[in-house]
Amino acid sequence: MLLAGDSQGSFRTVTRANIVAQRQWTSSSEQAYPPIAVRRPFRQIHRVSAAAMRPRASALGASNMTFHLTLPTIINQLVNGFALGTLLVLMAVGLTIILGLMRVINFTHGVLYALGAYVVVTLLPYLGFWPCLILAPVILGLVGMAMESTLIRRVYARDPLHTMLLTFGLALMIEDVTRMIWGDAAYPISTPAVLAGVIDLKMVVFSKYRVFVIFFCGALLTCLWYFLERTHLGKTILAGTFDREMVVALGIPINLLFTITFGIGAGLAALAGVLNAPIQGVFPPMGSAILMPCFVVVIIGGMGSFWGAVIGGLLVGVVVSFTVEIFSAASEVIVFVLMAIVLLVRPRGIAGIEGLLE
Amino acid sequence: MAKRRREGKRGLTRREFLATSGVVAAGLTAAGFAGLGGPYALAAGKPPILIGNIEPLSGPYADSGLNEQQGAILANEECNAKGGVLGREIKMISEDAPSNPGIGTQKAIKLIKRDNVNFVTGTLTSSVTLAVAEVCANEKVLFMAFGSHSDDTTMKKATRTTFRTTSSNWMLSTAVGTVVGEKWKPKTCYHITADYTWGHTARDSMNRALGKYGCKEVGNDFTPLGTKDFSANLIKARGLKPDVLILNLYGADQVNCIKQCKEFGIAKEMRLCGPLSGVPMMKGTGDAADGVWGLTWNCNVDTPGSQKFREAIKKKFSDSPQFDATYRHYLGYITHLQLFDAIARAGSTDLVPVIKALEGHKFDGLKWNPSYWRDFDHQNIQDVLVCQAQYPPNYKGWADYFKIISHVKGDDCAPNREDWKKEVGGRELEPYESLKK
Numbered sequence: 001m002l003l004a005g006d007s008q009g010s011f012r013t014v015t016r017a018n019i020v021a022q023r024q025w026t027s028s029s030e031q032a033y034p035p036i037a038v039r040r041p042f043r044q045i046h047r048v049s050a051a052a053m054r055p056r057a058s059a060l061g062a063s064n065m066t067f068h069l070t071l072p073t074i075i076n077q078l079v080n081g082f083a084l085g086t087l088l089v090l091m092a093v094g095l096t097i098i099l100g101l102m103r104v105i106n107f108t109h110g111v112l113y114a115l116g117a118y119v120v121v122t123l124l125p126y127l128g129f130w131p132c133l134i135l136a137p138v139i140l141g142l143v144g145m146a147m148e149s150t151l152i153r154r155v156y157a158r159d160p161l162h163t164m165l166l167t168f169g170l171a172l173m174i175e176d177v178t179r180m181i182w183g184d185a186a187y188p189i190s191t192p193a194v195l196a197g198v199i200d201l202k203m204v205v206f207s208k209y210r211v212f213v214i215f216f217c218g219a220l221l222t223c224l225w226y227f228l229e230r231t232h233l234g235k236t237i238l239a240g241t242f243d244r245e246m247v248v249a250l251g252i253p254i255n256l257l258f259t260i261t262f263g264i265g266a267g268l269a270a271l272a273g274v275l276n277a278p279i280q281g282v283f284p285p286m287g288s289a290i291l292m293p294c295f296v297v298v299i300i301g302g303m304g305s306f307w308g309a310v311i312g313g314l315l316v317g318v319v320v321s322f323t324v325e326i327f328s329a330a331s332e333v334i335v336f337v338l339m340a341i342v343l344l345v346r347p348r349g350i351a352g353i354e355g356l357l358e
Numbered sequence: 359m360a361k362r363r364r365e366g367k368r369g370l371t372r373r374e375f376l377a378t379s380g381v382v383a384a385g386l387t388a389a390g391f392a393g394l395g396g397p398y399a400l401a402a403g404k405p406p407i408l409i410g411n412i413e414p415l416s417g418p419y420a421d422s423g424l425n426e427q428q429g430a431i432l433a434n435e436e437c438n439a440k441g442g443v444l445g446r447e448i449k450m451i452s453e454d455a456p457s458n459p460g461i462g463t464q465k466a467i468k469l470i471k472r473d474n475v476n477f478v479t480g481t482l483t484s485s486v487t488l489a490v491a492e493v494c495a496n497e498k499v500l501f502m503a504f505g506s507h508s509d510d511t512t513m514k515k516a517t518r519t520t521f522r523t524t525s526s527n528w529m530l531s532t533a534v535g536t537v538v539g540e541k542w543k544p545k546t547c548y549h550i551t552a553d554y555t556w557g558h559t560a561r562d563s564m565n566r567a568l569g570k571y572g573c574k575e576v577g578n579d580f581t582p583l584g585t586k587d588f589s590a591n592l593i594k595a596r597g598l599k600p601d602v603l604i605l606n607l608y609g610a611d612q613v614n615c616i617k618q619c620k621e622f623g624i625a626k627e628m629r630l631c632g633p634l635s636g637v638p639m640m641k642g643t644g645d646a647a648d649g650v651w652g653l654t655w656n657c658n659v660d661t662p663g664s665q666k667f668r669e670a671i672k673k674k675f676s677d678s679p680q681f682d683a684t685y686r687h688y689l690g691y692i693t694h695l696q697l698f699d700a701i702a703r704a705g706s707t708d709l710v711p712v713i714k715a716l717e718g719h720k721f722d723g724l725k726w727n728p729s730y731w732r733d734f735d736h737q738n739i740q741d742v743l744v745c746q747a748q749y750p751p752n753y754k755g756w757a758d759y760f761k762i763i764s765h766v767k768g769d770d771c772a773p774n775r776e777d778w779k780k781e782v783g784g785r786e787l788e789p790y791e792s793l794k795k
Contacts, residue, residue: 076593084587184420186613188644191621198623205596207621210589279621280586280614281642285418289586324590328579329553331590 069325072203077321083210085317086217090272091290092297092309093224094265100241100304100353101261103160104152107167108144109269109294110287111174116140116270117282118178121187129192129278136274137267144266145259152262153255171287179284186283213275220271221310228306237261241304242353296335300342302352311350406449407442407707409434409694410469411480412490417456418609419482421638422686426482426504427452428675429690433698443698444705451475455486462486466493476707477502479693482686484508484556491520498795500709502697504689507634509559512737513778518787519709521716521736523693524685528773530652531560531606531633533742533766535567538631538650541764543571544601548628549578550591550615551606560606560633568602576600581611588615592622605632605649613642616747620646637684640747640759647749647759655688655725656743657757663724667691682756692723696731710790727767734787735778739768 091113098106119136120129127135151170155162190196195209228234240247240257248254273286280286297316301308316335323334342349411430413423434448442448451473453465462481469475470493478494479502481487487506494501495517503511503522507530511522525533538544547568551557557580565575576598579591592615595603603624605615612635619630630649640647657668671683671691697712700719704711716731723729729740745760773781 070597073593073597076597077590080589080593084589184418185638186610186642188613188617188642188646190645196621198621200623205593205622207589209621279618281610281617283610283642286586289584321590324579324581325594328581328591331585332582 073325075204076206077325078318079204079206079214080210081318081321082214082314083207083317084320085314086214086221087272087276088293088297088316089221089310089313090217090268090275091294092301092313093221093306094268095294096298096301096304096309097237097241097261097306098265099298101237101244102156102258103244104156104163104167105160106262106265107164107171107291108147108174109265110289110291111171111178112140112144112266112269112287113273113276113290114178114282114284114287115143115174116273117189117277117286118182119270120189120274120277121182121282124189129189133271133274137271140270141263141267145263147266148259148262149255153258156258171291175284175287182282182284184284186281188281189277191278209278213279216275224268225306233260238306293335296339298349300339300349302346302349304353305349305351308349308351404446406447407444407477407701408473408475409448409450409697410453410466410473410475410478411450412453412455412462412465412469412478412486413480414456414482414486415452415454419457422505422636422684423454423482425684425686426480426690428671429687429692430479430504430694431690432670432674432687433691433694437695437698443701444707448698455481455490457483457486459485459489462489463493466490467497470494470497470499475499477697477712479697480504480690481506484511487511487522488515491515491517495519498709498793500697500712502693504693505686508556509781510555512735513773513781516735516782516787518713518736518790518793521731521738523689523696523738525652525654525740525742525768526737526772527556527559527633528563529737529742529768529771530654531563532567532771534631534633534650534652534744535564536570536766536771537744537764538602538629539568539571539573542602542629544568544573544629546576546598546600547573547602547604548576548595548598548600549604549606550588550595551578551580552585552608552611553580553582556608557606561604564604564606564633573602581607583611585611586614588618589622591615592618592624596622596624596627600628603628603630605630607632608634609639610642612639616643616648617646619648635745635747635760636686637682637756637759640749640756643747643749645749647747649747650763651745651747651760653685653743653745653760654740655685656745656760656762657682657684658760658762659725659743661724661726663722667724680755684756688724696721709793709795713790713793726765729768732772734775736787737772739772741765741768742771 091109095106095109098104116136119139120132123132123135147170152163152166155166191209195212197208199206199208199211228238236247236252236257240254244254293316297309297312300315301310301312316338319334319338320331323331346352348354411427413427414420415423415427430450434450437443437448451469453469455462455465466478466489469478477500478490481490481503482505484506487503487508488510491501491503491511499519501520503520505524506522507524507527509527511520512526549561549564551561561578577595577600579594581588581591603619605612607615612632616630619625624630625648631651632649633652635649635651635653655664657664667688668683671687672681675681696716699721700712700715701707704715706712717733717736718730720728720730723740725741727741729738732739742765743762744764744766746763747759748761750758
């Protein structure tokens with residue numbers, strides 16, 4: 001019934017014939033010298049292309065690298081990249097402000113994000129999605145404040161390595177506690193009914209929920225920016241990231257400021273967790289998985305910088321999205337390549353603050 | 359002040375410590391004798407047959423590992439209730455090895471060298487399976503692998519001492535490809551493939567099977583293992599408008615991809631399928647459950663044997679109305695029963711007689727057609743189920759996740775002798791003489 005020896009052969013032939021046909025479609029010079037994979041798509045943006053590079057790609061060990069950068073695809077991937085990016089921004093902003101003000105490399109940021117999602121798992125049957133969206137960040141914000149004022153505060157005076165060890169240890173412990181409480185299996189969270197489905201504009205198709213995420217995060221980040229730049233408390237926090245000693249010298253209670261900042265960071269992380277739950281589900285290692293990309297965003301954007309985190313996050317989102325389109329297997333490593341390039345050009349990141357952790 | 363208090367306290371504790379530890383030690387010894395006395399008395403002089411079971415009981419695959427162990431426990435109890443094998447009791451020693459081949463190797467060595475087990479069974483992930491298989495081949499101990507789906511286990515890395523119960527990746531992908539090709543008659547397909555050996559071989563097998571029905575691959579994305587977001591891949595796939603989208607993904611990757619397929623309304627434009635899924639994944643996808651998948655067994659298999667086994671598992675291991683037997687339970691159960699049967703037929707627990715008893719042996723695998731252990735690669739050739747994943751509105755329990763739409767006979771989806779030889783490069787399993795200790 002199955003698997004005669006020639007089945008593989010005949011299938012391959014079909015593919016080859018396909019390649020040859022598409023090769024003939026391209027000009028003869030291109031046929032003689034297949035262009036390099038990375039440069040080609042940007043030159044030929046509006047044409048269905050890249051079939052010609054298949055033979056070369058298979059020589060590299062990755063056969064059938066197919067992609068076609070048409071205008072609808074570009075718009076789709078751009079929007080998608082923003083959706084991926086805004087969630088990273090939400091995480092990275094908290095991380096970078098905590099880093100800038102408190103000089104704490106906060107490894108608990110990932111588990112706070114996971115806990116935010118788990119709060120939804122527990123409360124969703126009783127409250128529904130929307131109250132959770134507000135409640136989870138508030139709860140985790142308070143948890144973050146408690147954590148800062150009871151544990152992290154005790155090691156400020158010591159070597160920065162101690163805060164790193166403390167937060168890292170806490171992260172490991174909290175992840176195992178989530179396993180004990182909620183188990184290992186993934187929990188599915190449904191998209192709220194209003195936002196289920198897609199916006200179909202024939203050429204381009206967007207997921208309603210992701211568009212919502214972009215606008216919601218955009219609005220939230222605007223509020224956060226207003227808070228930091230235009231309110232007294234926000235300005236004090238920003239001042240603290242630039243020059244902590246001066247803020248202390250002016251008689252501002254820096255401990256209270258630290259607790260509030262940590263709480264805000266924790267709340268933002270939890271919010272990102274809630275927003276991401278319908279997209280990626282909820283499972284124990286989700287916190288450790290998001291932490292690395294967040295640190296990369298912080299480093300690309302520049303440590304301690306609000307706008308740096310925003311630009312870095314969006315850049316990572318868009319670059320990952322387009323890498324998937326062009327060469328999917330590199331979508332993980334591209335983030336680190338991007339970081340290396342940025343650091344080569346700007347060693348402090350895009351908008352890094354001079355003197356921070358140096 | 360503080361120092362004196364601490365010293366004073368230490369003095370007190372020393373006396374207390376001596377007194378308490380004496381009592382505890384006496385108690386423990388007594389309890390130990392009482393505890394050990396029971397089973398040894400029952401074994402009536404004959405030593406028990408020791409089976410070392412290695413499963414991931416912690417980490418991401420803990421649920422599946424536990425299910426395999428439960429299946430094995432049920433088989434052991436059924437066997438002991440009938441008086442054991444060759445008049446000897448079956449005793450199982452359990453070890454936890456999360457998906458880390460190093461720990462797998464350690465645990466296998468511990469079981470063989472320190473516990474002197476007669477047989478090793480279990481393992482779930484392919485990396486641990488291959489590590490344990492290597493230890494057992496070196497130590498000349500029979501290893502019955504439950505759950506590894508990698509082709510290598512019975513192909514490139516096949517050994518005379520290893521048998522594998524579950525269907526290989528080749529069998530699963532070919533079965534799904536055949537049924538999909540026959541039922542849907544797709545012209546084009548698009549792959550999203552996890553970027554490691556398992557994903558690559560799944561894609562090849564799928565293409566081989568679908569190619570017979572004139573289906574062409576229009577695109578493939580290799581995604582790094584652990585990818586959380588597939589939106590960009592789905593957008594890309596949508597642009598190429600394939601008839602079928604094939605997800606060569608497993609675990610959390612598969613869960614995320616299926617969820618995002620629903621988010622982007624992919625199901626309205628193309629059909630989903632993939633080589634392998636399972637209850638843990640469907641629990642993760644919830645109402646987004648979709649696609650046609652290959653499975654080795656499912657609780658909806660309507661043979662009397664399967665239904666009897668299913669009821670036994672449900673009765674023994676959970677009161678939850680949602681709980682049901684999974685193919686992990688099946689693997690543990692059927693493997694242990696087969697091992698006991700082979701020992702009985704061989705009349706001893708020696709390595710070579712038991713291997714010879716297993717090779718080529720036909721048995722009732724509780725499915726429609728009989729299963730058998732193939733002699734040249736030690737693969738369990740059996741019916742492969744092709745199931746539609748679903749989440750019905752009146753969802754009641756795990757049994758609702760998969761609807762069996764077809765099954766493919768083992769010989770029709772497993773690599774034949776020529777394919778096998780081509781894959782392993784003309785190698786054969788080592789001769790029996792090399793197994794003498």
